[in-house]
Amino acid sequence: MRVGIDIGGTKTAALVLDDAGSTVAHVSVPSGRGATQVLSTAVDVADRAAAAVGGWGEVEHLGACMPGLVDPVTGWARHAVHLGVGSLDLAGGLEAATGRRPHVDNDVKAAALGAHHSLGAGAATGTTAYLNVGTGLAAAIVHRGEVVRGASGAAGEIGHLPVGSGVPCSCGQLGCLETVASGAALHRMWPRPAHDLFPAAASGDARAREVVATLAHGIGVAVQVLVVTGAELVVIGGGVARDRAALEAALAAEVAARSATSPFLRRLDLVSRTRVLDGDVPVAAIGAALLPGRTEPVMAAG
Ligand SMILES: [Zn+2]
Numbered sequence: 001m002r003v004g005i006d007i008g009g010t011k012t013a014a015l016v017l018d019d020a021g022s023t024v025a026h027v028s029v030p031s032g033r034g035a036t037q038v039l040s041t042a043v044d045v046a047d048r049a050a051a052a053v054g055g056w057g058e059v060e061h062l063g064a065c066m067p068g069l070v071d072p073v074t075g076w077a078r079h080a081v082h083l084g085v086g087s088l089d090l091a092g093g094l095e096a097a098t099g100r101r102p103h104v105d106n107d108v109k110a111a112a113l114g115a116h117h118s119l120g121a122g123a124a125t126g127t128t129a130y131l132n133v134g135t136g137l138a139a140a141i142v143h144r145g146e147v148v149r150g151a152s153g154a155a156g157e158i159g160h161l162p163v164g165s166g167v168p169c170s171c172g173q174l175g176c177l178e179t180v181a182s183g184a185a186l187h188r189m190w191p192r193p194a195h196d197l198f199p200a201a202a203s204g205d206a207r208a209r210e211v212v213a214t215l216a217h218g219i220g221v222a223v224q225v226l227v228v229t230g231a232e233l234v235v236i237g238g239g240v241a242r243d244r245a246a247l248e249a250a251l252a253a254e255v256a257a258r259s260a261t262s263p264f265l266r267r268l269d270l271v272s273r274t275r276v277l278d279g280d281v282p283v284a285a286i287g288a289a290l291l292p293g294r295t296e297p298v299m300a301a302g
Pocket of ligand 1 (some may be wrong): 115159160161168169171172173176
């Protein structure tokens, strides 16, 4: 069996996958703050998940993911700002507590693996992209079961494509996609509670409709970038995607409006390639259990 740990900004979850890839145990608690607490909380949930299936003796494989820069080779995590972690020997700490050397990775990359396993495999998809619309905007791509890393691990960092919004971005550029399509952008454009946005737009509030259109356009552009880069399926998750039906409708309307004058865009078939994640599917923890993904060499395309 495989245990996967997802250390998120608000909660830390651990689940157990059986040999058929089905979830057989799932434990979730509030995340700790600071390196020591973050690690002890992760160890605690993993212990409880393992205990639910008969103890660590039943577990062959351990994986963990968290936000920030996570080096799968050294096992260290850095710059997980929202967890108050400057640096943490994540793999080393988990190994000391559990007796198993875990595979570790960034949470968006693990979520892409989990999304591919949960949704992509059923759709017989070779390349799945996971687009996380959280505080920021980031994506990761899984090709034939393997996370695509790219130069310096930068594959999928589409939030920092300068698309010309004119708003200064935390990365030092001006007008990044993240400045129109992210939780931070939503907070800037819509100072009222985020969950009010879609209902306000539906009841005709002009400002809410404008913000939804801006957000949907930014997410639509992100989906388009991922599809023209090779994704056959784009799975959208993250806090901004919580109102699944409303976001799906807004995206469909945005893509339809742009497609009206573009046979090119109609051929990309963006709407049928996009799924907004059901918030209850713990894709990051599932992906963590499956890390590092497929390890056998992939044949180069002929
Ligand atoms: Zn940027």
